[in-house]
Amino acid sequence: MQPMRLLITRRSIRRFRPSPVPDDLVRRLLETAIRAPSAHNLQPWRFVIVQDSGARARLGRALTEKMRLDMAAEGADAALIAARVERSLRRLNEAPLVILFCRDVRMVRVDAPEEHLMGVQSVANAALYLLLAAHAEGLGGNWICWPLYAQAETCAALNLPSTWEPQGMLFLGYPAEEPGEKTLRLLEEVVQWM
Numbered sequence: 303m304q305p306m307r308l309l310i311t312r313r314s315i316r317r318f319r320p321s322p323v324p325d326d327l328v329r330r331l332l333e334t335a336i337r338a339p340s341a342h343n344l345q346p347w348r349f350v351i352v353q354d355s356g357a358r359a360r361l362g363r364a365l366t367e368k369m370r371l372d373m374a375a376e377g378a379d380a381a382l383i384a385a386r387v388e389r390s391l392r393r394l395n396e397a398p399l400v401i402l403f404c405r406d407v408r409m410v411r412v413d414a415p416e417e418h419l420m421g422v423q424s425v426a427n428a429a430l431y432l433l434l435a436a437h438a439e440g441l442g443g444n445w446i447c448w449p450l451y452a453q454a455e456t457c458a459a460l461n462l463p464s465t466w467e468p469q470g471m472l473f474l475g476y477p478a479e480e481p482g483e484k485t486l487r488l489l490e491e492v493v494q495w496m
């Protein structure tokens with residue numbers, strides 16, 4: 303695909319065919335992601351390929367327990383909590399491939415808020431590279447922010463190093479949907495020419 307066409311046609315895909323994503327393809331996606339730009343070239347990204355069904359179950363339990371607590375604290379009623387938990391867990395379980403992406407908090411030049419923010423931005427670049435690589439390979443994917451709301455719980459569930467700070471996860475697989483039209487803000491609204 304032409305590079306510009308690739309960028310323009312990428313969309314979030316939330317429904318997948320059940321076929322697994324071969325390991326060599328997963329490797330190619332990761333080889334692309336690690337080439338993303340990062341502040342000071344520190345490459346602070348860390349990836350967890352959640353393949354094992356036990357790990358996925360532990361991740362699902364940790365995320366949903368925290369979701370229940372957070373929603374209850376916000377005063378949501380039990381039926382709404384149950385519905386949200388059920389829907390989120392179903393999406394997690396139906397994704398053929400789950401890749402958690404984290405920031406290694408040690409990967410900063412100096413311990414300053416701006417440097418940590420650049421680390422987060424760098425990890426986001428790698429996640430986007432991964433999504434674009436997946437699209438180039440005929441896969442679809444969706445960025446999921448859920449782990450951001452349960453960072454400690456996610457680390458504990460997957461037994462991650464204490465310096466790995468979960469930023470999000472990608473659900474990936476062969477697409478089973480055509481996304482609808484996307485509303486775009488006009489250039490005039492988002493750009494200033496000077």
Ligand SMILES: Cc1cc2nc3c(=O)[nH]c(=O)nc-3n(C[C@H](O)[C@H](O)[C@H](O)COP(=O)(O)O)c2cc1C
Pocket residue numbers: 312313314315316444445446447448481484
């Ligand atoms: C930081 C970030 C967090 C996101 N979190 C979620 C999420 O938790 N669940 C979800 O379904 N989509 C999530 N998305 C996908 C956005 O909803 C999607 O990119 C947006 O609606 C634009 O649609 P498109 O990706 O098809 O262009 C997230 C995207 C980004 C960049």
